Amino acid sequence: MADEVKLHGVTGSPFVCRAVIALNLKGIKYEFVAEDLSNKSADLLKYNPVYKKVPVLVHNGNPISESLVIVEYIDEVWKGVPILPQDAYEKAQARFWAKVIDDKCLPAVFKAVSSHGEEQAVAEAHEALQFLENELKVKGIKFFGGDNINLVDIAATFVAFWIGAAEEALGIEVLSKHKFPKLTEWSDNYVNCQAVKESLPPRENLVAFFKKRFGKA
Numbered sequence: 001m002a003d004e005v006k007l008h009g010v011t012g013s014p015f016v017c018r019a020v021i022a023l024n025l026k027g028i029k030y031e032f033v034a035e036d037l038s039n040k041s042a043d044l045l046k047y048n049p050v051y052k053k054v055p056v057l058v059h060n061g062n063p064i065s066e067s068l069v070i071v072e073y074i075d076e077v078w079k080g081v082p083i084l085p086q087d088a089y090e091k092a093q094a095r096f097w098a099k100v101i102d103d104k105c106l107p108a109v110f111k112a113v114s115s116h117g118e119e120q121a122v123a124e125a126h127e128a129l130q131f132l133e134n135e136l137k138v139k140g141i142k143f144f145g146g147d148n149i150n151l152v153d154i155a156a157t158f159v160a161f162w163i164g165a166a167e168e169a170l171g172i173e174v175l176s177k178h179k180f181p182k183l184t185e186w187s188d189n190y191v192n193c194q195a196v197k198e199s200l201p202p203r204e205n206l207v208a209f210f211k212k213r214f215g216k217a
Helices: 014-026 042-047 067-077 088-114 119-139 151-155 157-170 181-191 203-214
Strands: 005-009 031-034 056-059 062-065
Touching: 005 014, 005 042, 014 067, 014 151, 014 157, 042 056, 042 062, 056 067, 062 067, 067 151, 088 119, 088 151, 088 157, 088 203, 119 181, 151 157, 157 181, 157 203
Parallel strands: 005 031
Antiparallel strands: 005 056, 056 062
Protein backbone atom coordinates (compact mmCIF):
# COMPACT_ATOMS: atom_id res chain seq x y z
CA MET A 1 0.00 0.00 0.00
CA ALA A 2 1.34 3.43 -0.96
CA ASP A 3 2.09 5.98 1.74
CA GLU A 4 -0.60 8.58 2.31
CA VAL A 5 1.12 11.88 3.03
CA LYS A 6 -0.68 15.16 3.72
CA LEU A 7 0.77 18.48 4.80
CA HIS A 8 -1.52 20.97 6.54
CA GLY A 9 -0.17 24.49 6.12
CA VAL A 10 -0.32 27.98 4.65
CA THR A 11 1.81 28.93 1.66
CA GLY A 12 3.39 32.08 3.12
CA SER A 13 4.78 30.45 6.27
CA PRO A 14 8.56 29.91 6.50
CA PHE A 15 7.88 27.07 8.94
CA VAL A 16 5.57 25.26 6.53
CA CYS A 17 8.16 25.90 3.81
CA ARG A 18 10.71 23.91 5.83
CA ALA A 19 8.52 20.82 5.58
CA VAL A 20 7.83 21.41 1.88
CA ILE A 21 11.58 21.62 1.15
CA ALA A 22 12.25 18.38 3.02
CA LEU A 23 9.45 16.59 1.13
CA ASN A 24 10.75 17.89 -2.20
CA LEU A 25 14.34 16.96 -1.37
CA LYS A 26 13.20 13.38 -0.81
CA GLY A 27 10.93 13.37 -3.85
CA ILE A 28 7.85 12.49 -1.77
CA LYS A 29 4.41 12.85 -3.30
CA TYR A 30 2.01 14.52 -0.89
CA GLU A 31 -1.26 16.41 -0.69
CA PHE A 32 -1.10 20.01 0.52
CA VAL A 33 -4.09 20.88 2.71
CA ALA A 34 -4.41 24.68 2.82
CA GLU A 35 -5.48 25.98 6.21
CA ASP A 36 -7.21 29.24 7.12
CA LEU A 37 -5.58 30.27 10.38
CA SER A 38 -8.45 32.62 11.19
CA ASN A 39 -10.84 29.67 10.94
CA LYS A 40 -8.82 26.55 11.74
CA SER A 41 -10.13 23.26 10.42
CA ALA A 42 -11.40 20.50 12.68
CA ASP A 43 -8.62 18.27 11.32
CA LEU A 44 -5.90 20.77 12.29
CA LEU A 45 -7.31 21.10 15.82
CA LYS A 46 -7.54 17.31 16.07
CA TYR A 47 -4.03 16.67 14.75
CA ASN A 48 -2.31 19.45 16.73
CA PRO A 49 -4.45 20.10 19.84
CA VAL A 50 -1.49 21.41 21.86
CA TYR A 51 -0.25 24.27 19.63
CA LYS A 52 -3.10 24.43 17.07
CA LYS A 53 -0.52 25.58 14.51
CA VAL A 54 0.83 24.63 11.10
CA PRO A 55 2.66 22.79 9.72
CA VAL A 56 1.26 19.37 10.54
CA LEU A 57 2.41 16.35 8.54
CA VAL A 58 -0.03 13.44 8.46
CA HIS A 59 1.61 10.16 7.39
CA ASN A 60 -0.77 7.23 7.03
CA GLY A 61 -3.11 8.89 9.53
CA ASN A 62 -0.41 9.69 12.09
CA PRO A 63 0.14 13.42 12.76
CA ILE A 64 3.55 15.02 13.37
CA SER A 65 3.76 18.67 14.47
CA GLU A 66 6.49 21.34 14.67
CA SER A 67 8.50 22.10 11.54
CA LEU A 68 11.94 20.84 12.59
CA VAL A 69 10.46 17.69 14.13
CA ILE A 70 8.68 17.10 10.82
CA VAL A 71 11.92 17.59 8.85
CA GLU A 72 13.73 15.04 11.04
CA TYR A 73 10.82 12.61 10.74
CA ILE A 74 10.90 12.89 6.94
CA ASP A 75 14.63 12.23 6.99
CA GLU A 76 14.26 9.13 9.14
CA VAL A 77 11.32 7.60 7.28
CA TRP A 78 12.36 8.22 3.68
CA LYS A 79 15.80 7.42 2.37
CA GLY A 80 17.51 9.23 -0.47
CA VAL A 81 19.10 12.64 0.00
CA PRO A 82 20.17 12.87 3.69
CA ILE A 83 19.06 15.91 5.67
CA LEU A 84 20.84 15.11 8.93
CA PRO A 85 24.47 13.95 9.15
CA GLN A 86 25.10 10.30 10.03
CA ASP A 87 27.86 11.09 12.53
CA ALA A 88 26.44 11.51 16.06
CA TYR A 89 28.48 14.64 16.86
CA GLU A 90 27.72 16.31 13.52
CA LYS A 91 24.05 15.47 13.99
CA ALA A 92 24.07 17.06 17.45
CA GLN A 93 25.76 20.16 16.01
CA ALA A 94 23.14 20.47 13.27
CA ARG A 95 20.36 20.27 15.87
CA PHE A 96 22.15 22.86 18.00
CA TRP A 97 22.41 25.38 15.15
CA ALA A 98 18.80 24.79 14.11
CA LYS A 99 17.81 25.63 17.70
CA VAL A 100 20.01 28.76 17.65
CA ILE A 101 18.15 29.91 14.53
CA ASP A 102 14.74 29.38 16.15
CA ASP A 103 15.61 30.69 19.61
CA LYS A 104 17.95 33.59 18.81
CA CYS A 105 17.94 34.58 15.14
CA LEU A 106 14.27 34.50 14.14
CA PRO A 107 12.91 36.43 17.16
CA ALA A 108 15.59 39.12 16.74
CA VAL A 109 14.99 39.44 12.99
CA PHE A 110 11.22 39.56 13.46
CA LYS A 111 11.64 42.34 16.03
CA ALA A 112 13.84 44.30 13.61
CA VAL A 113 11.26 43.92 10.83
CA SER A 114 8.21 44.69 12.98
CA SER A 115 9.93 47.81 14.37
CA HIS A 116 10.59 49.11 10.83
CA GLY A 117 14.33 48.82 11.26
CA GLU A 118 14.60 50.58 14.61
CA GLU A 119 18.32 50.96 15.36
CA GLN A 120 18.50 48.92 18.56
CA ALA A 121 16.35 46.12 17.13
CA VAL A 122 18.53 45.91 14.01
CA ALA A 123 21.66 45.85 16.18
CA GLU A 124 20.22 42.89 18.11
CA ALA A 125 19.35 41.12 14.84
CA HIS A 126 22.90 41.71 13.58
CA GLU A 127 24.31 40.23 16.78
CA ALA A 128 22.22 37.08 16.31
CA LEU A 129 22.93 36.74 12.57
CA GLN A 130 26.66 37.19 13.20
CA PHE A 131 26.72 33.71 14.76
CA LEU A 132 25.58 32.25 11.41
CA GLU A 133 28.02 34.41 9.45
CA ASN A 134 30.89 33.22 11.65
CA GLU A 135 29.89 29.56 11.30
CA LEU A 136 30.02 29.80 7.50
CA LYS A 137 33.24 31.83 7.54
CA VAL A 138 35.18 29.64 9.98
CA LYS A 139 34.26 26.41 8.25
CA GLY A 140 34.66 27.83 4.73
CA ILE A 141 31.56 25.99 3.51
CA LYS A 142 28.99 26.67 0.79
CA PHE A 143 26.07 25.46 2.88
CA PHE A 144 25.72 24.80 6.60
CA GLY A 145 25.62 21.14 5.55
CA GLY A 146 28.91 21.47 3.64
CA ASP A 147 28.55 20.82 -0.10
CA ASN A 148 24.86 20.03 0.29
CA ILE A 149 22.02 21.52 2.33
CA ASN A 150 21.04 19.98 5.65
CA LEU A 151 18.78 20.64 8.64
CA VAL A 152 20.48 23.96 9.48
CA ASP A 153 20.03 25.34 5.97
CA ILE A 154 16.36 24.37 6.00
CA ALA A 155 15.93 25.94 9.45
CA ALA A 156 17.41 29.19 8.09
CA THR A 157 15.01 29.45 5.13
CA PHE A 158 13.48 32.58 6.67
CA VAL A 159 16.89 34.26 6.64
CA ALA A 160 17.52 33.37 2.99
CA PHE A 161 14.19 34.44 1.51
CA TRP A 162 11.81 36.15 3.91
CA ILE A 163 14.23 38.85 5.13
CA GLY A 164 14.80 40.15 1.59
CA ALA A 165 11.05 40.40 0.98
CA ALA A 166 10.60 42.32 4.25
CA GLU A 167 13.46 44.68 3.36
CA GLU A 168 11.91 45.41 -0.02
CA ALA A 169 8.45 45.93 1.44
CA LEU A 170 9.48 48.25 4.25
CA GLY A 171 12.56 50.00 2.86
CA ILE A 172 14.84 48.74 5.62
CA GLU A 173 18.14 46.86 5.68
CA VAL A 174 18.78 43.96 8.02
CA LEU A 175 20.97 41.57 6.03
CA SER A 176 23.52 43.67 4.10
CA LYS A 177 26.08 42.12 1.78
CA HIS A 178 28.77 44.36 3.27
CA LYS A 179 28.18 43.21 6.86
CA PHE A 180 27.27 39.60 6.08
CA PRO A 181 29.15 38.55 2.92
CA LYS A 182 29.08 34.82 3.69
CA LEU A 183 25.46 34.76 4.79
CA THR A 184 24.24 36.67 1.72
CA GLU A 185 26.30 34.41 -0.56
CA TRP A 186 24.81 31.38 1.22
CA SER A 187 21.31 32.85 0.76
CA ASP A 188 21.82 33.17 -3.01
CA ASN A 189 23.16 29.62 -3.30
CA TYR A 190 20.42 28.20 -1.10
CA VAL A 191 17.39 29.73 -2.82
CA ASN A 192 18.78 28.56 -6.18
CA CYS A 193 18.87 24.89 -5.12
CA GLN A 194 16.21 23.12 -7.19
CA ALA A 195 14.34 21.57 -4.24
CA VAL A 196 14.32 24.94 -2.45
CA LYS A 197 13.42 27.04 -5.49
CA GLU A 198 10.34 24.94 -6.25
CA SER A 199 9.23 25.09 -2.60
CA LEU A 200 9.31 28.86 -2.03
CA PRO A 201 6.17 31.01 -2.27
CA PRO A 202 6.12 33.85 -4.85
CA ARG A 203 8.31 36.69 -3.56
CA GLU A 204 5.73 39.32 -4.52
CA ASN A 205 3.19 37.65 -2.23
CA LEU A 206 5.58 37.98 0.72
CA VAL A 207 6.35 41.61 -0.13
CA ALA A 208 2.61 42.33 -0.20
CA PHE A 209 2.16 40.52 3.12
CA PHE A 210 4.89 42.53 4.88
CA LYS A 211 3.53 45.81 3.46
CA LYS A 212 0.04 44.98 4.70
CA ARG A 213 1.18 43.69 8.11
CA PHE A 214 3.89 46.21 8.96
CA GLY A 215 3.68 49.01 6.39
CA LYS A 216 3.08 52.51 7.63
CA ALA A 217 -0.20 54.04 6.51
